[in-house]
Amino acid sequence: MGTATEIAPSAAATYTGETIVNDLVIEVATSNGTGSQSANLVLMRSIFRMGVPVGAKNLFPSNIQGLPTWFTIRANGDGWIAKRVAPDVFIAMNEESVEDDLAKLRPGAVLLLRTALKGFLKRNDLIVYECPFDEMVKDVDVKLRKMVVNMAYVGVVGWLLNIEMEAIDAAIHKQFAAKAKAAEINVVCARKGWAWAAEHLRKKDPFLLRRLDKTKGKIIVEGNNATALGLTFGGCTFLAWYPITPSSTCAEALIDYLSEHRKDAATGKATFCAVQAEDELGAIGMVVGAGWVGARACTTTSGPGISLMSEIAGLSYFAEIPAVIVDVQRMGPSTGLPTRTCQGDMLKAYYLSHGDTKHILFIPKNPKEAFEMGSRLFDVAEHYQTLVFMMTDLDLGMNYWMSDRFEMPTHREDRGKVLTAADLDRLGQFARYKDVDGDGICYRTLPGTDHDLAAYFTRGTGHTERATYTEKPADWQRNMDRLARKFETVRRELPPPEEDLTGSPVGVIAYGTSDEAVAEARHLLRLEEGLETDYLRVLALPAHVRVKEFLSSHRVTYVVEQNRDAQMRAIFAAEFPESASRVRSVLHYSGDPIDARSVVEGIVKQEKR
Amino acid sequence: MGTATEIAPSAAATYTGETIVNDLVIEVATSNGTGSQSANLVLMRSIFRMGVPVGAKNLFPSNIQGLPTWFTIRANGDGWIAKRVAPDVFIAMNEESVEDDLAKLRPGAVLLLRTALKGFLKRNDLIVYECPFDEMVKDVDVKLRKMVVNMAYVGVVGWLLNIEMEAIDAAIHKQFAAKAKAAEINVVCARKGWAWAAEHLRKKDPFLLRRLDKTKGKIIVEGNNATALGLTFGGCTFLAWYPITPSSTCAEALIDYLSEHRKDAATGKATFCAVQAEDELGAIGMVVGAGWVGARACTTTSGPGISLMSEIAGLSYFAEIPAVIVDVQRMGPSTGLPTRTCQGDMLKAYYLSHGDTKHILFIPKNPKEAFEMGSRLFDVAEHYQTLVFMMTDLDLGMNYWMSDRFEMPTHREDRGKVLTAADLDRLGQFARYKDVDGDGICYRTLPGTDHDLAAYFTRGTGHTERATYTEKPADWQRNMDRLARKFETVRRELPPPEEDLTGSPVGVIAYGTSDEAVAEARHLLRLEEGLETDYLRVLALPAHVRVKEFLSSHRVTYVVEQNRDAQMRAIFAAEFPESASRVRSVLHYSGDPIDARSVVEGIVKQEKR
Amino acid sequence: MATATPTSTPTPQAPAVNRLNRQLPDYKGLPSTLCAGCGHDVITGQIARAYWESGVEPWSLAKLSGIGCSSKTTAYFLSKSHGFNAVHGRMAAIAAGVTAANRRLALIGVSGDGDTASIGFSHFLHTVRRNVRMVYVIENNGVYGLTKGQFSATADRGSVRKGGVDVNESYPIDCCALAIEMGCSFVARSFSGDTKQLLQLLKAAIAHPGMAVLDVVSPCITFNNHEGSTKSYKFAKAQEDPLHEIGFVPHFEPMLVDVDPGKTKVIDLPDGGKITLTKLATDYDPANRAGALNLLAQDKIERRFHTGLIYHNPSPSLSFIEQMGMVDEPLATLPQSSTRPGREVLEQVMESLS
C-alpha cells in the first residue's frame, strides 16, 4: 500500500474562493448491482474518520441489478445529519437516470459528470467538473473495472472536498476488511481518481471538509444490525421468519450474531433456534408456539407480513402468550414500495387483529435505541404476557447511521410471572387467568413443568380464571376487562416520552426516525421564524400519560408522521379525545425519509393560517 | 288434523286477576340438537300470527349437540322487541343449566318447570307451574319423544298466555311445511300440552297475549338470509367463501337462492359461480381475481376471516379492484365466541391491511336494510373500484327478526367506469389510473376486452397513471393523494345517516343492531328520566358530514357500541377531532345482544356525573 | 404387558397402573361435549390409553390442536398435560415452535381434515418436511363438523352431502400420500371403529423419533353418516381393509411370544420398542415408498380403504430438533448466563463497527 506522501495536496491547498466548510450533501447516482455501495460507504466512512458528523441515505430500486440507485451523504459539523433534499455535490454515474438527475439539481450545485454522460448536460447554471472516470481505471482488469470505477469518484471528490487520503485509505481497508487484495485495488483506484483530479481540475466550488473531533467513540451501523444485536443481548432463543425487504437483513444479522456468539462454550451447540418459515403465518405461529413454552421468541417482518400475522396476533393478545414482532416498515399499502420508507403501520400494528385487540409498540429513533429497546423486548413480552412490536422502518433498518456506541445491558432479564414446580408445591393451587396481584397480569406455568398442577389449557375462545371453557357473558366480560386493566398497567410502566420543553404554546410530537429531522426543523423554526416549540417524542404505545398532559397543555400540537393518514394522531384522538381538537398533522409520505425542510414548511403553513 | 272446536278455552277465559297484556319476555332453556329450535320458532310465529310484534334471540353454544341453549321471545304490543333481560316467563327444560337458570330469575317471574327438574327448585318467590312435559308425550314413538316434548311446552304456554290454538296450528304447519307427517305429530303434541294445562293448571300470573293487527304484511327472517337475498338481487355472480360461524348460513343461503333463481331459463345453466375456498386467503384471492375481470364478487366471513384477508384487502384498495366482504361479526378477539354477537370488527375492517388503507363499510340495522344494502354492495364496489364491507353481526345474521317485506330493487345496476372496445376506439387512448373526472375514480377495462389498447398491468406496487411501474416519490404520493380524494368522493356520496332530532343538547349515536335497543332506551329515558335525546344512526363509513355536524351541535353525544374499545368513537375522533372531547361511550360487550336497559343505565350514569 | 404372537397381537390386558405407577384416569380429560357417538370421542379414548400404556409422564407432553370438533378433543384427554387449542389451521406451525422451545416435550397434535387439508395444508406439509417429532392425528370425517357439515377437501368425489342434494365434484386429498411425498417416515391410516389397531398405531407413533402422521377415518355422526357418504360408520366398517395386524411392544417391556418370521415382520425402533406386523391376506411392505404410494393411488381409484402402517422408513432423516443443533437443555429455561453474551462480545462488535 502506498503512503500518503505520494499524494498530491487536495484542492483546499490552493483554493482561495469563498468556502462552505463541513456543511454539504453529496449525492451519487449509480446503478444497483455495480458495487457502488462499497464506494459510497467508503466515502461516508472517510468523512466519519475525519471526525465530521455524517448521515447517509441509500435510495435503491426493488430489483437486484441494473436499475438506478442514489446514495446521499450529508456531512454537517453541527451534527444535523437527517435527510436533506437538493444535494450540493452530485456525482452522475448512471446513464439511465442522468437526464432526470441533472434536471432536478438546484442552480449552483456542483456536478461531477462522468465523461460518457456529458451529452446529457443541458444546463449552464451548475458548477461542472467533467470526469473521465472510466478512463482513470482503464488499466484495471476488465472484469473488475465496472466495480472499481466507483472508487475513482471517491478519489476525485476526496481531492475536491479535501477529504483526507488517510481517511479514505482507512475506510477502504475497513470496507474490504476480509479481502486484502480487493482493498489494495480499491486504494489504487481511489488514488488514481485523486491524482487525476489534482492534475486536471481547478476547484470552482466552495464546499470543503475539515477535520473535527465529533465522531470519536461513535460507530456506523445499520438499524437492522442494531436491532439484531439488541435481540441477541436480550436473550432471544427463537427466531422464525419469512424473508421480506426491508426486514430480511435484520433476521439475517440476528442469525449471524446468534451463530457467532450464542453457542454453548462446552458443546458448541446453539442456545437458540432460527427457522425460515413457509410464510408469515407459519412464522408467527411458530413464535407463539415457542413463546407459549417459554422461549424468548421473535419474528421480523414488514407490512404485508403483519397483515398476514393478524389472526395470530389476536391469539397472542387474548391467550396471553409472549411474542415479539419487529416490523421494519416499508411504503404501503399493499405490496407497496419495498425499498422505500414509511411509518404506515402504526395504527395497524397497534390494533392488529379483529375484535377488541391492542398491542404494545416500541418505536426506536436510531440504532442505539433499536439496540436498547431490542434488548428489552422479550422482558416486556414475558412480563406482560403479550405481543410486543418493535416498529422500525426502512430508513432506520437499512441505512447506515452514525451512532453512539451501544452499552452492555445491565438489567436482569425479566421472565415474568412464571410458576415453577416448587412454586406449585408451595401454593397448592394454580389458576392461569386469575388476577392475583390486581395489575391484570396473571401467573403462568411452562409446558413441561414437572408437576401435576402445572397443566392448563390455552385457547383463543372464552375461558374462566381456571382456564376452562366458558361462554358465559359475565366470564367473557370479566376477562376482557382484566385485559383492559393489564393494558393500563402497561401504559403506566412503559418508558415515558422524551421531552424538550421551552414553555412554548406550540408543541411538536414525533416518533421514530422522524426525530432527527424534527430536531433540525425546530432549530430552523427558531432561527428562521423565531418560533420556539416544545417537543415530545413518543417511545412506545400505549401512550404515556405525559402525552396526554403535553397535548392538553399546548395551544396546538403538530404530530409529525411519515404516513398519509395521520395514524399516530388517530390513536391519540381515540385515547386523549379531550385534546383532539388541538392537534394538527405534518405528514410526509413520498417514500423518501422525512427532511427538516418539509417539517418546517408543514408547520409554518399551518401557523400562518 | 283436529279443529279448534276440540280445544279447551285458554286460561284467559276464566282468569280474573291483574293482567299484563302483550308485554312479556318468554325464555326457554333446552339443550342444543334436541329439536327445540322448531318448537321455539313455532312459539314465536304463533304470537306473530296473532298480530303481536315479536322478537327472538337464540343463545346457543359453540358445539353441535348436547349443551345448553336459551331461546328468548319478546312480545310487545308497542313494538319494542329488542333484547330484554330478565324474562317474565321461563320454561326450564334442561337439567344441565337449570340450577343457574332458576337462580337468575327475577322474583315474581313465572316458571314452567319440567317435572323431572323439580328437585332443583330452591326458591319460593316465583310463580311456578310444574309441568310433566315428558308424561304428556309418553304415547309418542320413543324415537320422536325427545323432539316433540318441546311441542308440549308450546301447548302449555299457549294455554297459559292465551296464544290462539289456530295460530299455533298454522305456525306448526309453516315450520314443517315440507313434512306433513311431522306437522301432524307436532300439532298433536302441542294440543296435548294445551289439554293438560287446561285440565291441571290454574292461572296465577298476569301475563296474557291478545290479538292485534301489528304484524300484517310482515315477515320473519334471519339477517343472513336477508343479506343473501340482497346479494342475489344485487347481481352477485361470484361467491368464494370459507365456512365460519356466524357467516356460514349467509353463504349457504346465497348458494341456495342463486341455485334456485339464477339459472339461465333456456339452458338451465348458472349465471353465477360459487366456490368453497381452501381458506379465507384463498376466498378473498378468488374474489379479487373475479372482481378484476368484472364479476360481481363477494365473500362472507367473520372476525378471524377478516384478519386473514388483511393483505389482499389492501390489494383491493390500492390496485382498485371491486370486492365485497360480508362480515358477520362474532365476539372476538381471537377465535372468541363464535356463537355470541359483537360489533368488534368496526375499526379493524375500516382500516384493514397495513399501510394507509381505508375501506367502505355498510352497517345494516335489520334484515330489510341488510337486503337493501346487500343489493347495492356490488354497485358501490364497482362504482368506486374498491373493497366494500357489509358489517352485520350474529344477532342480525342468525336470529329471527320480524321485518317489513323487502321491496324489489328498482335501481339500474351500476357497473362503474368501464371502457369497452368501442369506447377505446372512440377515445384512442387509455390510462388506467388517470383521474379524468376529478373525483378520484379512474376508468378501467376488463380483461378479455377485444382491443389492443385495452390491456393494462395491475399491481400492488407503485404505478403511474398509465399503470406502469414506478418508484418515484412524486408518482407514489400523487396516486396516494388521488386515493384519498376518491375516499372523500365516497364520503359525500354514501347514504347519509338516519336522524331523529328533537332539539335536545344530548345526542345519541348508534349503528347496526343496536338501533332497536337504543330506540327503546330513548323512549325509557324520556319516560323515566324526562331526558329527551337526539338520535343519529350511522349507515355507512366513511362517515357523512352530517355526523360531524351532529357531534359539533350537541353538548354531549353518547356513542353506543357493542364492543369494549369504543371502536366507532375512535374513528369519529380521528376524523372529527374538533368534537372528540364531547363524545362519550356506552359499551356493551358481554356477547349477548344489547338491551335498552343497559343503554339507559350507561347514559344516566354519565349524565349524573 | 404387550405380547406378540405369530397370528395376532391382542390388546394388552390393561394393568391397573403403568410403569410410572399412574392409573388410566391420570390420562383422561374433561367430559366431551361432542355429539354422542362421534368418532372423535373414540379416538380420544385410545389416545389416553396409548399414553398411559406407553408410560409417558402427562406433564412431559404438550397437546396441540387447531379449531374444529376434532381439535376440541385435546381437552378431553390428558388434563395433566398442557394443552393449546390454537387457531384454525396453524397447529402444525405452532408445533415447530413448541418443540424448538423445549426439545424434551413429547407432542401430540390433533387436527381435522378441514384444519389439515384446507386452511392448514401448507403448514402441515411444511411441518412434515421439517420432520417435527410429534404424533399428528387427523380425525378425518370428510366434512367440517363444527361449522355444520360442509364438504372438506378429503371428501371423495361423488360423495353426497347430508340432505342428498349436493354431490362433491372435487378431487379428494389423501393426507397419507401427501405426507409420504413430503418425506414423512411414519404414515398410518386407521379407523375410529378399529380401536385395537388404532391403539397399537398410536403407541408406535409415540415411539417414532420423527413426525408420525395418522389419518384416522372418524365418522361425523351428525353430518356425514348417511347413505352416499364414504366416511360414514357403515361405509368405513364395511370397507376397512387392514394391511396387517399390527402390534407394538414398548422398549420397557419384553417381547413375550416368539414370532414366525414368515408371517410377522418386526420393526425395531431406535428406542428399543418394536412394531410387529402380522400378515393378513396379502404381503405388504411398509418400507416400500413406491408401493405405498401405489396402494394409496389404487385405493383412491377403487374406493378401497386400507388401514395399518402404510409407510415406515426404517432409517428416517434427522428430526427438526436434531437438524437445529441445539443445546440439550430446553431453550425455554436457559438462564441469562447462557443467553446474554458477555460484555467483551459487545465491545468486539462495537469495535468492528467503528
Added chain:
Amino acid sequence: MATATPTSTPTPQAPAVNRLNRQLPDYKGLPSTLCAGCGHDVITGQIARAYWESGVEPWSLAKLSGIGCSSKTTAYFLSKSHGFNAVHGRMAAIAAGVTAANRRLALIGVSGDGDTASIGFSHFLHTVRRNVRMVYVIENNGVYGLTKGQFSATADRGSVRKGGVDVNESYPIDCCALAIEMGCSFVARSFSGDTKQLLQLLKAAIAHPGMAVLDVVSPCITFNNHEGSTKSYKFAKAQEDPLHEIGFVPHFEPMLVDVDPGKTKVIDLPDGGKITLTKLATDYDPANRAGALNLLAQDKIERRFHTGLIYHNPSPSLSFIEQMGMVDEPLATLPQSSTRPGREVLEQVMESLS
C-alpha cells in the same frame, strides 16, 4: 408450420406472422429489469413465442403472477394482455376467480419456487385440485431471488448457499410430484437452458384443457449459480436428462411428417392439436402415473434431473369451469336482465317468509 419426424421435432421455422396475422413483437412486453443472464428472461422469451406460435389473441389472455423476480416477468411479455402482479403466494387462488369471471379468457400464471412451494403452497395445490384451466409456470431457481438469495423449499438437501457457509438441511419439495398427487393431468419439467423443449412444452400446455404445471429450472445468476448449488446453470446443463424429444403440432396446422410409431408416440389433444414424444435413451410413458411418481422419487434420491412431459392424463377430469355448470357467456359481462331475478321471485320468497 410444425413438423414431426420420427427422429426429431425441430422448432418450427418462425413465420413473420402467425395465423392471426400478428407479428412476434405483438407478443412482447416491456424491457426486463432482471439481472443480465437470469434464467427467467429466457423463459419470458419462450412464453411470448409460444403464444405467438399458438396464434392466441393477446387480448384474450390474462397473465397472473405473485411476487418475486419470476413473478415480475409477466410485465416482460405480452403487453397487449391484461396482467395482474398480485401479492406473494396467492396467484393460484386469484386464478380461480379470474377464470370463473370470464371462462373465455386464456390464462397463464408465472410463479417462483418461493411463491408456489412456500407461501402459496396450499393455494397452488388446491388450484391443481380444482383443475383450473391455465398454464402454470414455476420458475424454479431454488432460492428467493428478489429477497436476495435465501433457500427456497425446492432447494435440494445439501445445497450450499452463496458464500459457502449455509448448507440446506431441509427435504426438498418437488412441485411436479405434488401436482401429480393432487390430480394434475399435465405435469412437465424443463430447463431454461433448453429453449427448444421449453417452447414445445409451453405450446402443449396452452392447448391442454385443464391445469398444466411446468416446473422450469431457471438459474438465479446472482444468488444461486455457484459451485454447490443444484440449480446452477452449469449443474442443470450437465444433469438435464430429457425423457423424450417433444414436439407440438397445433390443431390448425397439418402434421407434416409421418411418424414412426415405434419411436414416436403421438398424443391427441381434445382441440385437435398433437403432442409428439420421440423416444430417446429409454422408453417413458407419461400416461403412467405411478411410473411418473417413481421417476421423480428416484430423481430426488439420485439427484438426477429429468425433463419433458412427466405426466399426462389422456382423459383428464372436468376443468373447474366445467364443474361449475356456468352459462357460456362470461359472468363478467352478463347484463342485469340475467343477474337480477324478477319481481315475482322476490314476492314468492317474501310469501314463504310471512
